[in-house]
Amino acid sequence: MKICILNGSPRLNGNTAELLKPFLEELAAVGAETTLYTLASMHVAPCKGCYHCQDIQDEYGCFQQDDMHKIAKAMQESDLIVLATPIYTWFCTSELKAVLDRMFGLAKYYRTAKGNLVEGKRIAILATHGYDAAYAADPFVIGIQRMCEHYHLQYDGMFSVRDVDDIASFQTKQATSGARDFARYLLQKKA
Numbered sequence: 080m081k082i083c084i085l086n087g088s089p090r091l092n093g094n095t096a097e098l099l100k101p102f103l104e105e106l107a108a109v110g111a112e113t114t115l116y117t118l119a120s121m122h123v124a125p126c127k128g129c130y131h132c133q134d135i136q137d138e139y140g141c142f143q144q145d146d147m148h149k150i151a152k153a154m155q156e157s158d159l160i161v162l163a164t165p166i167y168t169w170f171c172t173s174e175l176k177a178v179l180d181r182m183f184g185l186a187k188y189y190r191t192a193k194g195n196l197v198e199g200k201r202i203a204i205l206a207t208h209g210y211d212a213a214y215a216a217d218p219f220v221i222g223i224q225r226m227c228e229h230y231h232l233q234y235d236g237m238f239s240v241r242d243v244d245d246i247a248s249f250q251t252k253q254a255t256s257g258a259r260d261f262a263r264y265l266l267q268k269k270a
């Protein structure tokens with residue numbers, strides 16, 4: 080199984096990166112083919128809303144030449160896309176939001192081009208947040224579920240851990256074994 084993981088945290092060694100460690104270790108242990116994209120080290124500009132991509136048939140087609148082309152290619156080649164993010168203002172970080180908006184070119188619904196380049200892909204969330212899980216992450220989960228309906232993706236669920244003591248919160252047995260369990264769950268889950 081090919082898995083594309085996007086880390087949207089601006090903190091390279093922050094809580095989300097810490098929670099990703101056991102998750103990635105577990106995926107590696109079973110030989111899953113994973114690629115991790117650390118968005119804070121890449122450049123993905125915001126969507127310009129020009130709809131140029133909607134006239135480009137059979138390819139991603141955004142006119143902005145930045146790292147989104149690499150990510151869009153990885154998404155098309157993956158079975159599963161994992162959105163790893165701290166919750167920022169009841170949604171994901173702006174780094175990840177730019178990627179979600181720029182996915183627009185992957186489905187041609189609005190102009191002369193036709194087709195969906197990500198039809199049937201699976202999506203999962205790995206999140207960290209300060210408030211309790213439901214209060215913090217429900218709006219983001221609902222947004223991603225709606226996005227999955229729109230793009231015809233399969234939503235595979237979320238694992239999240241609350242930040243109560245900065246990095247230490249993500250090093251507890253509960254956090255690390257939860258991240259490992261979620262990795263195993265995603266591996267055995269069918270499309």
Ligand SMILES: Cc1cc2nc3c(=O)[nH]c(=O)nc-3n(C[C@H](O)[C@H](O)[C@H](O)COP(=O)(O)O)c2cc1C
Nearest residue numbers: 088093094095165166167168169207208209210215
């Ligand atoms: C700008 C900003 C906005 C945040 N907004 C929220 C929020 O809406 N809900 C929440 O539960 N936590 C919020 N947090 C807390 C972070 O989600 C939490 O500390 C997270 O673990 C940080 O992960 P990181 O170290 O990977 O960046 C916010 C933190 C920052 C810096």
